[in-house]
Amino acid sequence: MKLERAFLAIILMALVTYIPRVLPIAIFQKEIKSSYIKSFLHYVPFAVLGSLTFPDIFTSTGNLVSAICGTLMALWLSFREKSLVVVAIGAILTVYITEIILIIF
Protein backbone atom coordinates (compact mmCIF):
# COMPACT_ATOMS: atom_id res chain seq x y z
CA MET A 1 0.00 0.00 0.00
CA LYS A 2 1.39 3.37 -1.02
CA LEU A 3 0.97 6.23 1.41
CA GLU A 4 0.08 8.72 -1.36
CA ARG A 5 -2.77 6.46 -2.41
CA ALA A 6 -4.00 6.20 1.18
CA PHE A 7 -3.72 9.97 1.58
CA LEU A 8 -5.84 10.66 -1.49
CA ALA A 9 -8.41 8.09 -0.34
CA ILE A 10 -8.60 9.83 3.03
CA ILE A 11 -9.24 13.20 1.37
CA LEU A 12 -12.04 11.63 -0.68
CA MET A 13 -13.51 10.05 2.47
CA ALA A 14 -13.39 13.41 4.25
CA LEU A 15 -15.22 15.06 1.33
CA VAL A 16 -18.04 12.52 1.16
CA THR A 17 -18.38 12.72 4.93
CA TYR A 18 -18.63 16.52 4.87
CA ILE A 19 -21.01 16.84 1.90
CA PRO A 20 -24.06 15.16 3.54
CA ARG A 21 -23.44 17.23 6.66
CA VAL A 22 -23.14 20.59 4.93
CA LEU A 23 -25.69 20.39 2.09
CA PRO A 24 -28.90 20.62 4.14
CA ILE A 25 -27.35 23.27 6.37
CA ALA A 26 -26.24 25.40 3.42
CA ILE A 27 -29.47 24.99 1.42
CA PHE A 28 -32.30 24.96 3.96
CA GLN A 29 -32.12 28.19 5.85
CA LYS A 30 -35.87 28.70 5.98
CA GLU A 31 -38.13 27.26 8.63
CA ILE A 32 -40.10 24.22 7.56
CA LYS A 33 -43.85 24.87 7.92
CA SER A 34 -45.32 21.37 7.59
CA SER A 35 -46.07 19.94 11.01
CA TYR A 36 -45.64 16.41 9.63
CA ILE A 37 -42.09 17.12 8.47
CA LYS A 38 -41.36 18.92 11.73
CA SER A 39 -42.50 15.90 13.73
CA PHE A 40 -40.57 13.60 11.40
CA LEU A 41 -37.33 15.54 11.92
CA HIS A 42 -37.92 15.60 15.65
CA TYR A 43 -38.12 11.79 15.74
CA VAL A 44 -35.11 11.23 13.43
CA PRO A 45 -32.42 11.03 16.15
CA PHE A 46 -34.25 8.33 18.07
CA ALA A 47 -34.83 6.24 14.96
CA VAL A 48 -31.21 6.67 13.79
CA LEU A 49 -29.67 5.71 17.11
CA GLY A 50 -32.00 2.74 17.60
CA SER A 51 -31.13 1.44 14.16
CA LEU A 52 -27.39 1.99 14.64
CA THR A 53 -27.38 0.19 17.99
CA PHE A 54 -29.51 -2.90 17.44
CA PRO A 55 -28.75 -5.57 16.41
CA ASP A 56 -25.11 -4.57 15.74
CA ILE A 57 -24.29 -4.24 19.45
CA PHE A 58 -24.54 -8.03 19.78
CA THR A 59 -21.60 -8.53 17.41
CA SER A 60 -19.50 -5.65 18.75
CA THR A 61 -17.32 -7.72 21.10
CA GLY A 62 -15.43 -11.02 21.15
CA ASN A 63 -18.56 -13.17 21.49
CA LEU A 64 -22.34 -13.08 21.82
CA VAL A 65 -22.50 -13.85 25.56
CA SER A 66 -20.21 -11.00 26.58
CA ALA A 67 -22.04 -8.65 24.19
CA ILE A 68 -25.40 -9.52 25.77
CA CYS A 69 -24.01 -8.96 29.28
CA GLY A 70 -22.54 -5.62 28.19
CA THR A 71 -25.82 -4.60 26.56
CA LEU A 72 -27.81 -5.46 29.70
CA MET A 73 -25.41 -3.41 31.80
CA ALA A 74 -25.72 -0.46 29.38
CA LEU A 75 -29.53 -0.72 29.46
CA TRP A 76 -29.63 -0.89 33.24
CA LEU A 77 -27.26 2.04 33.77
CA SER A 78 -29.08 4.12 31.13
CA PHE A 79 -32.43 3.31 32.69
CA ARG A 80 -31.08 4.74 35.92
CA GLU A 81 -30.10 7.82 33.86
CA LYS A 82 -26.36 7.56 34.47
CA SER A 83 -24.05 9.72 32.33
CA LEU A 84 -22.72 8.66 28.93
CA VAL A 85 -19.27 7.99 30.32
CA VAL A 86 -20.50 5.84 33.20
CA VAL A 87 -22.65 3.79 30.83
CA ALA A 88 -19.79 3.31 28.34
CA ILE A 89 -17.24 2.33 30.98
CA GLY A 90 -19.75 0.06 32.76
CA ALA A 91 -20.46 -1.78 29.52
CA ILE A 92 -16.74 -2.13 28.62
CA LEU A 93 -15.85 -3.52 32.05
CA THR A 94 -18.80 -5.92 31.98
CA VAL A 95 -17.71 -7.27 28.59
CA TYR A 96 -14.09 -7.54 29.71
CA ILE A 97 -14.95 -9.38 32.93
CA THR A 98 -17.42 -11.67 31.17
CA GLU A 99 -14.81 -12.64 28.59
CA ILE A 100 -12.28 -13.42 31.32
CA ILE A 101 -14.85 -15.56 33.16
CA LEU A 102 -15.69 -17.38 29.91
CA ILE A 103 -12.01 -18.19 29.37
CA ILE A 104 -11.63 -19.56 32.90
CA PHE A 105 -14.64 -21.88 32.68
Place this chain on the structure above:
Amino acid sequence: MKKNFNKNEYLHGLKRGYPIALGYIPVSFTFGLMAASGGLPVWMAVFISFTNLTSAGQFAGTNLILSGAGYLEITLTTFIINIRYMLMSLSLTQRFDKAMPLSKRMIIAYGITDEIFSVASMERGILTYSFLLGLITGPVFGWTTGTFLGALICTSLPEGFSSAMGIALYAMFIAIILPPAKNSKPVMIIVILSVAITCIIKYVPLFNGMSSGFRTIIATIIGAGIGAYLFPIKEEKDNSKQKGEEA
Protein backbone atom coordinates in the same frame (compact mmCIF):
# COMPACT_ATOMS: atom_id res chain seq x y z
CA MET B 1 -30.14 39.27 18.00
CA LYS B 2 -27.06 37.39 19.10
CA LYS B 3 -23.56 38.83 19.19
CA ASN B 4 -20.76 37.09 17.33
CA PHE B 5 -19.32 35.06 20.13
CA ASN B 6 -20.79 34.42 23.54
CA LYS B 7 -18.35 32.99 26.05
CA ASN B 8 -21.01 31.67 28.41
CA GLU B 9 -22.78 29.81 25.64
CA TYR B 10 -19.47 28.39 24.45
CA LEU B 11 -18.69 27.15 27.97
CA HIS B 12 -22.17 25.66 28.26
CA GLY B 13 -21.50 23.84 24.97
CA LEU B 14 -18.16 22.59 26.27
CA LYS B 15 -19.89 21.24 29.35
CA ARG B 16 -22.49 19.38 27.30
CA GLY B 17 -19.80 18.05 24.97
CA TYR B 18 -17.37 16.71 27.51
CA PRO B 19 -19.19 13.42 28.20
CA ILE B 20 -19.15 12.80 24.43
CA ALA B 21 -15.43 13.60 24.36
CA LEU B 22 -14.73 11.05 27.11
CA GLY B 23 -16.95 8.46 25.47
CA TYR B 24 -15.13 8.96 22.17
CA ILE B 25 -11.75 8.08 23.63
CA PRO B 26 -12.22 4.28 23.88
CA VAL B 27 -13.92 4.17 20.47
CA SER B 28 -11.28 6.24 18.66
CA PHE B 29 -8.62 4.37 20.61
CA THR B 30 -9.93 1.21 18.96
CA PHE B 31 -9.79 2.98 15.61
CA GLY B 32 -6.17 4.07 16.14
CA LEU B 33 -5.33 0.51 17.14
CA MET B 34 -6.89 -0.84 13.96
CA ALA B 35 -5.32 1.71 11.64
CA ALA B 36 -1.81 1.37 13.06
CA SER B 37 -1.88 -2.41 13.25
CA GLY B 38 -2.96 -2.37 9.59
CA GLY B 39 0.20 -0.46 8.70
CA LEU B 40 -0.81 3.22 8.63
CA PRO B 41 1.57 5.69 10.31
CA VAL B 42 0.36 7.29 13.53
CA TRP B 43 0.00 10.78 11.99
CA MET B 44 -2.18 9.38 9.22
CA ALA B 45 -4.53 7.64 11.65
CA VAL B 46 -4.90 10.95 13.51
CA PHE B 47 -5.37 12.77 10.20
CA ILE B 48 -8.25 10.43 9.30
CA SER B 49 -9.96 11.04 12.63
CA PHE B 50 -9.53 14.81 12.39
CA THR B 51 -10.77 15.17 8.82
CA ASN B 52 -13.55 12.56 8.90
CA LEU B 53 -14.76 12.82 12.51
CA THR B 54 -17.14 9.91 12.15
CA SER B 55 -17.27 6.37 13.45
CA ALA B 56 -18.79 3.83 11.06
CA GLY B 57 -17.74 5.67 7.88
CA GLN B 58 -14.08 6.01 8.72
CA PHE B 59 -13.84 2.50 10.16
CA ALA B 60 -15.24 1.08 6.93
CA GLY B 61 -13.21 3.41 4.68
CA THR B 62 -9.94 2.70 6.49
CA ASN B 63 -10.59 -1.03 6.35
CA LEU B 64 -10.97 -0.72 2.58
CA ILE B 65 -7.78 1.37 2.29
CA LEU B 66 -5.89 -1.29 4.25
CA SER B 67 -7.27 -4.06 2.05
CA GLY B 68 -6.15 -2.19 -1.09
CA ALA B 69 -9.59 -1.31 -2.46
CA GLY B 70 -10.04 1.21 -5.28
CA TYR B 71 -10.93 4.88 -4.85
CA LEU B 72 -14.47 4.44 -6.13
CA GLU B 73 -15.33 1.66 -3.69
CA ILE B 74 -13.81 3.53 -0.76
CA THR B 75 -15.58 6.77 -1.63
CA LEU B 76 -18.94 5.19 -2.37
CA THR B 77 -19.01 3.03 0.77
CA THR B 78 -18.08 5.95 3.00
CA PHE B 79 -20.66 8.16 1.31
CA ILE B 80 -23.49 5.64 1.68
CA ILE B 81 -22.74 5.13 5.37
CA ASN B 82 -22.71 8.91 5.85
CA ILE B 83 -25.90 9.82 3.96
CA ARG B 84 -27.72 9.59 7.29
CA TYR B 85 -26.04 12.87 8.26
CA MET B 86 -28.30 14.65 5.77
CA LEU B 87 -31.31 13.81 7.92
CA MET B 88 -29.54 15.00 11.03
CA SER B 89 -28.32 18.23 9.41
CA LEU B 90 -31.78 18.92 8.08
CA SER B 91 -33.25 18.32 11.52
CA LEU B 92 -30.71 20.64 13.17
CA THR B 93 -31.15 23.52 10.68
CA GLN B 94 -34.64 23.97 12.07
CA ARG B 95 -33.20 24.75 15.47
CA PHE B 96 -30.30 26.98 14.40
CA ASP B 97 -30.13 30.61 15.35
CA LYS B 98 -31.70 32.29 12.29
CA ALA B 99 -28.99 34.96 12.25
CA MET B 100 -26.16 32.44 11.87
CA PRO B 101 -24.28 33.23 8.61
CA LEU B 102 -23.42 30.57 6.05
CA SER B 103 -19.72 30.55 6.92
CA LYS B 104 -20.50 29.63 10.52
CA ARG B 105 -23.07 27.06 9.46
CA MET B 106 -20.36 25.46 7.35
CA ILE B 107 -18.03 25.21 10.34
CA ILE B 108 -20.76 23.63 12.50
CA ALA B 109 -21.60 21.17 9.69
CA TYR B 110 -18.13 19.64 10.10
CA GLY B 111 -19.00 18.62 13.66
CA ILE B 112 -22.31 16.88 13.13
CA THR B 113 -21.79 13.35 14.44
CA ASP B 114 -24.44 10.95 15.75
CA GLU B 115 -23.66 11.90 19.34
CA ILE B 116 -23.18 15.65 18.88
CA PHE B 117 -26.39 15.75 16.87
CA SER B 118 -28.26 13.83 19.58
CA VAL B 119 -27.06 16.03 22.40
CA ALA B 120 -27.80 19.18 20.37
CA SER B 121 -31.30 17.84 19.61
CA MET B 122 -32.06 17.25 23.28
CA GLU B 123 -31.00 20.80 24.11
CA ARG B 124 -33.89 23.19 24.65
CA GLY B 125 -34.37 26.38 22.68
CA ILE B 126 -32.47 27.91 19.79
CA LEU B 127 -29.03 26.55 19.01
CA THR B 128 -26.46 29.33 18.77
CA TYR B 129 -23.10 29.27 17.01
CA SER B 130 -21.17 29.71 20.27
CA PHE B 131 -22.98 26.84 21.96
CA LEU B 132 -22.52 24.50 18.98
CA LEU B 133 -18.84 25.40 18.65
CA GLY B 134 -18.35 24.60 22.33
CA LEU B 135 -20.27 21.36 21.94
CA ILE B 136 -18.01 20.28 19.05
CA THR B 137 -14.64 21.27 20.58
CA GLY B 138 -14.38 18.51 23.22
CA PRO B 139 -15.47 15.62 21.00
CA VAL B 140 -13.00 16.62 18.22
CA PHE B 141 -10.25 16.71 20.83
CA GLY B 142 -11.34 13.37 22.36
CA TRP B 143 -11.70 11.67 18.98
CA THR B 144 -8.23 12.69 17.76
CA THR B 145 -6.51 12.11 21.11
CA GLY B 146 -7.99 8.62 21.43
CA THR B 147 -6.87 7.79 17.89
CA PHE B 148 -3.37 9.04 18.63
CA LEU B 149 -3.08 6.95 21.81
CA GLY B 150 -4.52 3.84 20.17
CA ALA B 151 -2.17 4.09 17.19
CA LEU B 152 0.77 4.72 19.50
CA ILE B 153 0.18 1.81 21.87
CA CYS B 154 -1.16 -0.50 19.19
CA THR B 155 1.16 -3.38 19.96
CA SER B 156 1.27 -3.38 23.74
CA LEU B 157 -2.37 -3.88 24.72
CA PRO B 158 -3.93 -7.14 25.93
CA GLU B 159 -6.23 -8.41 23.20
CA GLY B 160 -9.25 -8.97 25.45
CA PHE B 161 -9.33 -5.33 26.36
CA SER B 162 -9.45 -4.01 22.82
CA SER B 163 -12.28 -6.40 21.98
CA ALA B 164 -14.25 -5.24 25.03
CA MET B 165 -14.00 -1.63 23.86
CA GLY B 166 -15.98 -2.43 20.75
CA ILE B 167 -19.16 -2.02 22.79
CA ALA B 168 -18.39 1.55 23.96
CA LEU B 169 -20.01 3.35 21.04
CA TYR B 170 -23.22 1.34 21.28
CA ALA B 171 -23.41 1.76 25.05
CA MET B 172 -23.28 5.53 24.49
CA PHE B 173 -26.10 5.33 21.98
CA ILE B 174 -28.22 3.48 24.55
CA ALA B 175 -27.38 6.09 27.18
CA ILE B 176 -28.62 8.80 24.80
CA ILE B 177 -31.94 7.22 23.75
CA LEU B 178 -33.12 5.27 26.76
CA PRO B 179 -33.85 8.13 29.18
CA PRO B 180 -36.12 10.04 26.72
CA ALA B 181 -37.69 6.77 25.50
CA LYS B 182 -38.49 5.82 29.09
CA ASN B 183 -40.46 9.04 29.54
CA SER B 184 -42.19 9.23 26.17
CA LYS B 185 -44.32 6.47 24.64
CA PRO B 186 -44.04 7.83 21.06
CA VAL B 187 -40.23 7.86 21.29
CA MET B 188 -40.18 4.31 22.67
CA ILE B 189 -42.44 3.07 19.89
CA ILE B 190 -40.34 4.79 17.21
CA VAL B 191 -37.12 3.28 18.58
CA ILE B 192 -38.65 -0.22 18.66
CA LEU B 193 -40.05 0.27 15.16
CA SER B 194 -36.74 1.35 13.63
CA VAL B 195 -34.88 -1.48 15.38
CA ALA B 196 -37.43 -3.99 14.04
CA ILE B 197 -37.02 -2.65 10.49
CA THR B 198 -33.23 -2.79 10.83
CA CYS B 199 -33.44 -6.44 11.93
CA ILE B 200 -35.76 -7.32 9.05
CA ILE B 201 -33.40 -5.76 6.52
CA LYS B 202 -30.41 -7.42 8.11
CA TYR B 203 -31.79 -10.95 8.45
CA VAL B 204 -34.32 -11.37 5.64
CA PRO B 205 -32.38 -12.87 2.70
CA LEU B 206 -34.20 -10.64 0.18
CA PHE B 207 -32.25 -7.61 1.40
CA ASN B 208 -28.89 -9.37 1.55
CA GLY B 209 -25.97 -7.18 0.67
CA MET B 210 -27.61 -3.91 1.64
CA SER B 211 -24.98 -1.77 3.37
CA SER B 212 -25.42 -0.78 7.00
CA GLY B 213 -25.68 2.87 5.92
CA PHE B 214 -28.68 2.23 3.69
CA ARG B 215 -30.22 0.04 6.38
CA THR B 216 -30.13 2.95 8.82
CA ILE B 217 -31.53 5.42 6.29
CA ILE B 218 -34.49 3.17 5.43
CA ALA B 219 -35.20 2.26 9.07
CA THR B 220 -35.05 5.94 10.02
CA ILE B 221 -37.34 7.14 7.25
CA ILE B 222 -39.95 4.45 7.97
CA GLY B 223 -39.64 4.64 11.77
CA ALA B 224 -39.72 8.43 12.06
CA GLY B 225 -42.22 8.62 9.18
CA ILE B 226 -44.76 6.39 10.91
CA GLY B 227 -44.00 8.07 14.23
CA ALA B 228 -44.69 11.54 12.82
CA TYR B 229 -47.99 10.27 11.38
CA LEU B 230 -49.14 8.61 14.61
CA PHE B 231 -47.79 11.15 17.07
CA PRO B 232 -47.62 14.58 15.46
CA ILE B 233 -46.02 17.18 17.68
CA LYS B 234 -48.38 19.97 18.68
CA GLU B 235 -47.67 23.28 16.99
CA GLU B 236 -45.91 25.64 19.32
CA LYS B 237 -44.93 29.20 18.50
CA ASP B 238 -42.09 29.29 20.99
CA ASN B 239 -39.30 26.97 19.92
CA SER B 240 -37.99 26.57 23.43
CA LYS B 241 -41.20 24.98 24.63
CA GLN B 242 -41.47 22.51 21.81
CA LYS B 243 -38.83 20.18 23.20
CA GLY B 244 -40.19 19.76 26.67
CA GLU B 245 -43.75 19.24 25.57
CA GLU B 246 -43.79 15.60 24.68
CA ALA B 247 -40.99 14.60 27.01
